[in-house]
């Protein structure tokens with residue numbers, strides 16, 4: 001599979017290392033991941049765990065973090081990595097995003113030196129899998145009302161609550177749990193084999209089937225003070241992690257859109273309707289032009305965001321714009337591609353419908369489309385409409 005490079009970013013904007021990361025991940029996804037995928041899609045809620053050591057070997061976990069066994073890539077190379085993973089499947093990109101941006105990043109940014117040394121090399125090597133527990137059954141978009149509580153009793157924290165929609169919950173050895181305390185929200189490292197901790201998978205998903213999604217139950221789970229993330233204070237703790245993951249998603253969505261575009265261009269060239277290829281019809285070409293244009297615009301948006309992130313100048317409203325726009329156009333592209341595939345588009349021999357239903361999740365998680373609209377609306381007007 002070739003990539004889309006309409007504006008010649010390869011020549012002018014990506015350096016050798018960035019292209020090398022992209023091309024090697026693209027090859028790995030095609031050769032190693034794609035042949036495994038269909039079985040997991042048909043199973044609902046399973047991930048090809050046998051690929052985790054290879055993913056670690058290629059530096060996919062915590063790839064843009066420095067030290068502690070992480071690859072230390074720049075943020076554009078990291079974005080291209082996310083793009084290629086999601087070109088395979090959003091479940092694959094989610095696995096790497098949760099491990100890196102939502103679990104390793106908070107330990108790297110808010111953890112003590114002991115926590116970093118204990119967990120990060122093991123997580124980079126894929127020997128320890130993490131999950132990120134923020135959302136609750138009754139609190140998704142707005143977590144300020146959440147009910148999970150941590151109380152300090154003597155030298156121990158005692159955690160009680162329920163988290164829902166947690167990626168990799170039953171696969172994880174370590175859960176980052178966000179809980180209210182008397183001093184506001186705090187983040188805790190909870191080993192999942194502690195008494196009182198239970199994880200159960202959520203079944204029946206139409207979307208993100210090649211990904212494990214779980215509910216976590218914490219009943220009087222005791223952890224030492226050494227398991228609290230010392231530098232995470234208030235909502236800025238989890239929001240800082242979400243910003244990292246949302247950045248990666250803005251690239252990932254481009255990958256899903258590229259996969260649909262590749263598929264539908266090839267298909268419509270071959271599909272004969274009324275004596276000629278479907279690709280030769282005006283309405284088809286209008287859709288293909290929309291797809292190519294939107295993918296190209298999304299690439300430019302994420303590329304500029306990545307360069308700003310490397311300079312430490314990325315603002316969270318910029319991330320909102322890139323996540324909101326790129327997921328939105330990717331979903332529209334997947335829908336239009338599925339449409340052009342006709343009846344063939346509804347079976348899993350073709351990928352556009354799988355990307356389409358996956359992108360419904362991507363539109364919802366990491367700040368819904370509408371929540372990002374309201375963040376940007378507030379930025380423009382100064383008026384909070386949430």
Ligand SMILES: Cc1cc2nc3c(=O)[nH]c(=O)nc-3n(C[C@H](O)[C@H](O)[C@H](O)COP(=O)(O)OP(=O)(O)OC[C@H]3O[C@@H](n4cnc5c(N)ncnc54)[C@H](O)[C@@H]3O)c2cc1C
Pocket residue numbers: 098131132133134135138139140141142164165166167168208213361364365366367368369370371385386
């Ligand atoms: C497959 C999957 C994996 C996930 N993985 C994780 C994970 O690993 N960790 C984790 O913590 N969470 C995870 N999530 C949860 C995800 O982040 C939440 O689903 C998301 O934040 C939305 O919350 P909600 O589902 O409660 O929807 P709600 O907050 O109930 O929103 C429902 C609708 O209402 C709209 N809405 C909400 N508030 C307003 C408002 N004030 N004004 C206008 N419209 C509004 C929303 O935009 C949306 O359209 C995952 C979700 C899925 C589906």
